Amino acid sequence: MSGETDLIVVGGGPAGVEAALAASERGLSVRLVDEAPQAGGQVYRAPPRAFGAKFQQKADPIGVRLRDRLRASAVQTHFDHSVWSASPGYRIDALGPDGAVSWRARAVIAATGAQERVVPFPGWTLPGVTGLAGATIMLKSQGMLPGAVTLVAGQGPLLLAVAIGILKAGGKLAAVIDLASQADWLADWPAIASQPRLALRGLAWQAILRRAGVPVLYRHAIRSAEAQGDQLLVSVGAVDAEGAPVAGRDRSFVVDALTVGNGLTASTDITRLMRAEHRFDSLRGGWVPQLDTDFRTTLPGLYVAGDGAGIAGAAAAAIDGRLAGLAVAHDLGQCDDAAYQNLIAPLRRSALRARKFGTAMAKLMVLRPAQVAAIADETIVCRCEDVTQGEICTAVREGARGVNQVKAWTRCGMGPCQGRICGDIVGQLVTGQGNAREEAGYFTGRTPFRPLPLDELAPPIAYGDLQLPPPAPL
Ligand SMILES: Cc1cc2nc3c(=O)[nH]c(=O)nc-3n(C[C@H](O)[C@H](O)[C@H](O)COP(=O)(O)OP(=O)(O)OC[C@H]3O[C@@H](n4cnc5c(N)ncnc54)[C@H](O)[C@@H]3O)c2cc1C
Incomplete structure (x- = not known):
C-alpha cells in the first residue's frame, strides 16, 4: 500500500484533469489515475507516442494544453493503471504495468466519463x-x-x-x-x-x-x-x-x-460499488449518482464530475471538474468559505452555458423505448454471456423483479464487461414488461470492475509453506 494523499482522482479526461489541477493549486496532495497511456480522456485522446511527430500534430490542441498543464503541476499521475476496486476509507485498487497497487486518500473524485450504448x-x-x-x-x-x-x-x-x-x-x-x-x-x-x-x-x-x-x-x-x-x-x-x-x-x-x-451512458462503476445513491435521468444517460450542487455524492468524501455524473459533453465536464476539485479543497479545509464562493461563482455561470449545449446534444442521444421494444426474441442482448432478449423477457414474465434478479437467473451482465454494455438495455426491457424504470433498477456494483488476473491479488504461493491444520481425530 502506497502512502495516503488528500485526493485521488480516477479518470484523466477533461473533468478529471481540471479537478486534479484545481485541488492541487489549492495545496492538496493529489493522485490522478487513468487506464489510458496519457491524459485527455475520450474526447482529447492522445495518439500513441510511438506514432511519430506527423501523427502527434493531429492531436486536438485543447488536449495538448491539458496534458502540458498537468505535466507542469504537482499532481502525481499514474497512467496505464486500471482501477478495479474502491472501498471505504478511501482505498483505490488498480492494476498497472508493474502489477497490482493500492492507494489511500481522504477523498475521491470519480471522473470516469461515459460508455457507449x-x-x-x-x-x-x-x-x-x-x-x-x-x-x-x-x-x-x-x-x-x-x-x-x-x-x-x-x-x-x-x-x-x-x-x-x-x-x-x-x-x-x-x-x-x-x-x-x-x-x-x-x-x-x-x-x-x-x-x-x-x-x-x-x-x-x-x-x-x-x-x-x-x-x-x-x-x-x-x-x-x-x-x-x-x-x-x-x-x-x-x-x-x-x-x-x-x-x-x-x-x-x-x-x-x-x-x-x-448515445452514451454514465460510467458509474465506483459509485455503484460504494453503494452511493443514484437516480434515473433519461436525458443524462440513465442512472446517475445523486449529487448535491458541489458534486458531493451521498457518501462523505466521494465526489463525481464530468460525464460520469450524467452526459453533458466535454466543455461542461472541464468546468464541472474544476468545481469538484475546488469543492474537495473547501471540504478538506484548504479554501475558506469566502474564497470558495469567489472562485466558484464565475465557473458556475460558465457551467450553465456549457451544460445548455451539452443538454441539447444529450437529447439527441436519449434512448427511444420503442426501438428497444422492437428487439427480436432471438437477438443477443448480453454479448459477454450470449443472453437473448427472449431469455430476459421470459425471466421477467416468470417473476424476476428487476435487473439484478434477471442477472441472477440468466447470467446476463455477469461477464467481463460487468453489464456496462447491456445494463441500460436490460433495464429498458424489464421496464417494457410493465415495470417502472426506477423499479427495474441498475446492476449492483461488483468488484473487480475491470478484468484482473487472480494471481495479482495474492503473493506467489509455495505449497510446502502452507500451514495445514492437523487431521481431525477419527
Ligand atoms: C468511447 C468514447 C468516445 C468518445 N469520443 C468523443 C469524441 O470524439 N468527441 C466528443 O466530443 N465526445 C466524445 N465522447 C464523449 C466524451 O467522452 C465526453 O463528452 C467528455 O470526454 C467527457 O469528459 P470526462 O472527463 O467526463 O470523461 P472522459 O473524457 O471519458 O474521461 C474519463 C477517463 O476515465 C478513465 N477511466 C474510466 N474508468 C476507469 C477505470 N476503471 N480505471 C482507470 N481509468 C478509468 C478513462 O480511461 C478516461 O480517460 C466519447 C465518449 C466515449 C465513451
Whole structure:
C-alpha cells in the first residue's frame, strides 16, 4: 500500500484533469489515475507516442494544453493503471504495468466519463460491426479506418463526428443512418447556437457530407447485419419518432464495416460499488449518482464530475471538474468559505452555458423505448454471456423483479464487461414488461470492475509453506 494523499482522482479526461489541477493549486496532495497511456480522456485522446511527430500534430490542441498543464503541476499521475476496486476509507485498487497497487486518500473524485450504448439488432456482434464511440478511438488513437467502405448509423453528435473522421482519413461512406429527424436536430437550435464554435462546426460537417455526396437517411435505423464473405449485408429501415420500425422503406447496403451507436451512458462503476445513491435521468444517460450542487455524492468524501455524473459533453465536464476539485479543497479545509464562493461563482455561470449545449446534444442521444421494444426474441442482448432478449423477457414474465434478479437467473451482465454494455438495455426491457424504470433498477456494483488476473491479488504461493491444520481425530 502506497502512502495516503488528500485526493485521488480516477479518470484523466477533461473533468478529471481540471479537478486534479484545481485541488492541487489549492495545496492538496493529489493522485490522478487513468487506464489510458496519457491524459485527455475520450474526447482529447492522445495518439500513441510511438506514432511519430506527423501523427502527434493531429492531436486536438485543447488536449495538448491539458496534458502540458498537468505535466507542469504537482499532481502525481499514474497512467496505464486500471482501477478495479474502491472501498471505504478511501482505498483505490488498480492494476498497472508493474502489477497490482493500492492507494489511500481522504477523498475521491470519480471522473470516469461515459460508455457507449448500442440497441441490439441481429448481427450486432459480428466482426466488422463496431460502436460509434469505439470508432472514434480507432480513428483518433490508432489512425485506422473501421473499413474501406463504412455505414455509419445511430443517433447523436458522434454520428457526424465519426462520418467526418472517416472521410478525412480517406475512407468511403455508404451512407449515414440517423435515428433522429432533421427537425429533432433543429429543435434545440438556440441552445446549440449558444456555443457558436461548435454550432458552426456541426454545420460545416453537414456541408462536407453533402459535397461528398453521402446519403443521409433521417428517421432510419439498422434492422439487421449478416456476413457476406468478408463484407456485411446491412438492412436498414424507417422508424417513427419513438424509434419503432415503420414498414415499407427498407434498403440494404453491402459494406466492409458498420459503426453504430445509440448515445452514451454514465460510467458509474465506483459509485455503484460504494453503494452511493443514484437516480434515473433519461436525458443524462440513465442512472446517475445523486449529487448535491458541489458534486458531493451521498457518501462523505466521494465526489463525481464530468460525464460520469450524467452526459453533458466535454466543455461542461472541464468546468464541472474544476468545481469538484475546488469543492474537495473547501471540504478538506484548504479554501475558506469566502474564497470558495469567489472562485466558484464565475465557473458556475460558465457551467450553465456549457451544460445548455451539452443538454441539447444529450437529447439527441436519449434512448427511444420503442426501438428497444422492437428487439427480436432471438437477438443477443448480453454479448459477454450470449443472453437473448427472449431469455430476459421470459425471466421477467416468470417473476424476476428487476435487473439484478434477471442477472441472477440468466447470467446476463455477469461477464467481463460487468453489464456496462447491456445494463441500460436490460433495464429498458424489464421496464417494457410493465415495470417502472426506477423499479427495474441498475446492476449492483461488483468488484473487480475491470478484468484482473487472480494471481495479482495474492503473493506467489509455495505449497510446502502452507500451514495445514492437523487431521481431525477419527
Ligand atoms: C468511447 C468514447 C468516445 C468518445 N469520443 C468523443 C469524441 O470524439 N468527441 C466528443 O466530443 N465526445 C466524445 N465522447 C464523449 C466524451 O467522452 C465526453 O463528452 C467528455 O470526454 C467527457 O469528459 P470526462 O472527463 O467526463 O470523461 P472522459 O473524457 O471519458 O474521461 C474519463 C477517463 O476515465 C478513465 N477511466 C474510466 N474508468 C476507469 C477505470 N476503471 N480505471 C482507470 N481509468 C478509468 C478513462 O480511461 C478516461 O480517460 C466519447 C465518449 C466515449 C465513451
